[in-house]
Amino acid sequence: DAKTTQPNSMESNEEEPVHLPCNHSTISGTDYIHWYRQLPSQGPEYVIHGLTSNVNNRMASLAIAEDRKSSTLILHRATLRDAAVYYCILSQINNDMRFGAGTRLTVKP
Amino acid sequence: ETGVTQTPRHLVMGMTNKKSLKCEQHLGHNAMYWYKQSAKKPLELMFVYNFKEQTENNSVPSRFSPECPNSSHLFLHLHTLQPEDSALYLCASSQDIAETQYFGPGTRLLVL
Numbered sequence: 001d002a003k004t005t006q007p008n009s010m011e012s013n014e015e016e017p018v019h020l021p022c023n024h025s026t027i028s029g030t031d032y033i034h035w036y037r038q039l040p041s042q043g044p045e046y047v048i049h050g051l052t053s054n055v056n057n058r059m060a061s062l063a064i065a066e067d068r069k070s071s072t073l074i075l076h077r078a079t080l081r082d083a084a085v086y087y088c089i090l091s092q093i094n095n096d097m098r099f100g101a102g103t104r105l106t107v108k109p
Numbered sequence: 110e111t112g113v114t115q116t117p118r119h120l121v122m123g124m125t126n127k128k129s130l131k132c133e134q135h136l137g138h139n140a141m142y143w144y145k146q147s148a149k150k151p152l153e154l155m156f157v158y159n160f161k162e163q164t165e166n167n168s169v170p171s172r173f174s175p176e177c178p179n180s181s182h183l184f185l186h187l188h189t190l191q192p193e194d195s196a197l198y199l200c201a202s203s204q205d206i207a208e209t210q211y212f213g214p215g216t217r218l219l220v221l
Binding site: 032034036042043044045046049091092095096097098099100101102 | 113142152165199206209210213214215
């Protein structure tokens with residue numbers, strides 16, 4: 001299985017952008033990059049996913065390196081409600097996704 | 110989010126009890142999953158069902174027994190658990206394997 005590496009924790013100030021990095025140097029051509037987050041006392045929730053091109057949705061943006069060996073989840077204006085553990089996961093068709101330890105994001109007011 | 114529901118939300122049980130966790134998804138998905146999340150540990154995938162058939166069992170002890178009677182319902186039957194089994198048990202579903210997963214709120218289990 002392709003693995004991902006994320007920092008254990010990051011801090012951000014409220015209303016500032018946050019860039020959450022993820023390394024996946026052994027990614028294969030068919031691996032999708034998924035991001036989930038888990039707020040305190042809740043189950044994980046889907047944030048965004050992509051294959052090769054950068055992606056935007058109402059929650060975040062996903063920037064994928066040209067060689068696809070890394071990606072960055074971008075929260076354009078962090079709020080206190082964005083404090084969560086963010087997971088970067090690779091998945092292939094017909095293979096289940098495996099969650100790692102993720103990055104714990106702290107947002108300071 | 111009401112797409113995936115889990116009951117009960119909290120459960121306390123003794124080591125000799127038998128209990129069941131229930132998960133229901135209203136999203137028309139074909140795949141369902143059980144995860145275990147212990148304190149300060151990553152999510153551990155326990156079981157995967159695709160079209161009601163179990164496709165994965167990640168070396169889970171037999172005291173955990175899953176059941177998937179149809180593609181909308183998933184159960185986890187618990188029997189003679191140990192205190193170390195205390196954790197948050199999460200259910201998820203996806204349209205197909207490896208597609209976006211939608212999680213329920215979880216059942217927080219305490220084994221005394």
